[in-house]
Amino acid sequence: MDTALTRSQLVTWRAAIFAIFLSCGLGFATWASRLPAVKTLLGADDLDIGILLFVMGASSIVGLSLANVVVARWGARRGLLGGFIVFATGILIVGYGTEFAQSFVVTAVGLGLMGLGMSATDVMMNVEAAAVEQAFERTLMPLFHAFFSIGTVVGAGVGIGMAAWGIGVAPHLWIVGILVLIVGIVSVRLLPRRHDLHDDDGPTRTRRERFRELAVVWRDPRTYAIGAIMLGMSFAEGSASDWLTIAVVDGHAASEAIGALALTVFSVAMTLFRVIGGPLVDRFGRVWTLRVLAVTAGAGLVLFILAPNLPLAFVGVALWGAGASLGFPLGMSAAADDPRRAAASVSAAATIGYVAFLCGPPVLGWISNQIGILNTLWVIVGLIVMSGLASGAAKPIAGSTVGAGHTEER
Known part of the structure; x- marks a missing residue:
């Protein structure tokens, strides 16, 4: 502490x-x-x-x-x-x-x-x-x-x-x-007032040094790798918020009430895993947790797309929500590993991740208009795979033990 x-x-x-x-x-x-x-x-x-x-x-x-x-x-x-x-x-x-x-x-x-x-x-x-x-x-x-x-x-x-x-x-x-x-x-x-967050007037870096760091993070490959983690999982999360109900109604021929229920299942699964996610990360490490959840989200989405009936589709929705739950918060955590560059790194990674939330819905809508909503969701599967492949970038940097896991050497 x-x-x-x-x-x-x-x-x-x-x-x-x-x-x-x-x-x-x-x-x-x-x-x-x-x-x-x-x-x-x-x-x-x-x-x-x-x-x-x-x-x-x-x-x-x-x-x-x-x-x-x-x-x-x-x-x-x-x-x-x-x-x-x-x-x-x-x-x-x-x-x-x-x-x-x-x-x-x-x-x-x-x-x-x-x-x-x-x-x-x-x-x-x-x-x-x-x-x-x-x-x-x-x-x-x-x-x-x-x-x-x-x-x-x-x-x-x-x-x-x-x-x-x-x-x-x-x-x-x-x-x-x-x-x-x-x-x-x-x-x-x-x-609390802290030196590394520039909250007091004690001895610290000059403002010129602080502003120089804002540019440095954009030249760091780790920033983009963490951004890729967040981009893929933000698409996985945002696509459910915007298109899951439509996919249930149009893709699986269900009622609007069933579509709303599917979105509720997704949200509950995501929230639940965010509540229990911390202990999982502390046990298995940030990287392995992200990899396993990427597989979970991808498998859940594939099951939802291919499900021959609604019960299986709902199982897929639950897995999809659970798998997508930690990508964005753990990306934020990884970006802030270095307290000296935390604000700049979090801002940069978040900007990449938020592109998915802002640009994802219209892009998916255009694609869906061409090939149908369920086929469009295969794009999200590909982005989830990208996120899983980039998960190694979330490994804690030297000096940070948060997210290392008990199975890794500290």
């Missing part, structure tokens, strides 16, 4: 990061859960909604790129606080823009701020989470990401309730936006 902090301080630090992940998932799912109502209030068509989603996605890329600059300039604590303020402000503006102004432009501005704030916060909270891992000398990143998933489930459930009770979009988003801001402020105040 980090001897500079007491056990109580370490536990408080970990709890604060759990809260940050949970609140980010809650804020994101809150917007997504009210999308049908937003569409109605704005009088928008599918193209308009696509433009709004593109604005949010594009601003997310900007936020990812700026996050490491913010950490280098102001430190992770102040950067996280700023990210939460921008994210929460965006949520509040979206609420106002949809229900009161009923303005497409105002809503787009709000979504732009949401994307910018959440993606920058995403990088910095993963950098902090990796620092917590190093302090505890245990793999905790999957559990942190499980809290994000739990936040999305809570956000979606509350959204369903709000819609059923006839609560407007603006009051709903304003309550959640204020809650996210309060949680962010309290959590950030509980984070």
Whole structure:
């Protein structure tokens, strides 16, 4: 453990990061859960909604790129606080823009701020989470990401309730936006100040040295290999979120309710393995865990594609979700092995991984239009194989014991 902090301080630090992940998932799912109502209030068509989603996605890329600059300039604590303020402000503006102004432009501005704030916060909270891992000398990143998933489930459930009770979009988003801001402020105040995250004014590297490191990580082959791990598994995760229900309905001739049930099975399997993933990694090592889960995800997806009946297809969905669960969080953990370059490396790897979330859906949609949805999923199988082959890049660097596993020499 980090001897500079007491056990109580370490536990408080970990709890604060759990809260940050949970609140980010809650804020994101809150917007997504009210999308049908937003569409109605704005009088928008599918193209308009696509433009709004593109604005949010594009601003997310900007936020990812700026996050490491913010950490280098102001430190992770102040950067996280700023990210939460921008994210929460965006949520509040979206609420106002949809229900009161009923303005497409105002809503787009709000979504732009949401994307910018959440993606920058995403990088910095993963950098902090990796620092917590190093302090505890245990793999905790999957559990942190499980809290994000739990936040999305809570956000979606509350959204369903709000819609059923006839609560407007603006009051709903304003309550959640204020809650996210309060949680962010309290959590950030509980984070310790650290030299390696540039949070204090003690002796450390000059800002010029910090900014130089931002360019260095893009010349490191390991960055791209870790990015390949995250790219493949992000496609595996994102393709389920966007296309699984359609694949069940159109590919396996099931009802929409069965399609929704399949997505629930996928989400539960993914969340469950993120909860138990840390001990698995600490036992078998980051590399072997990723390899086994790549095989699991690939086999599950193949079974889903070829399944002659729905029960087998659901088994495939469960394996697919379990296998795809740890690629992104363990990629983040691997990128942050070196505390001196954690922010820059996480930002770079996350940028590669997020390409899958942002570009994957339209690409898969175009391919599906040509060859059908089940045949399109073979593309994902190929990307999962790529991710598995690149898993060796996740081996902990010298000096880092997190993710090494008990079966490897330390």
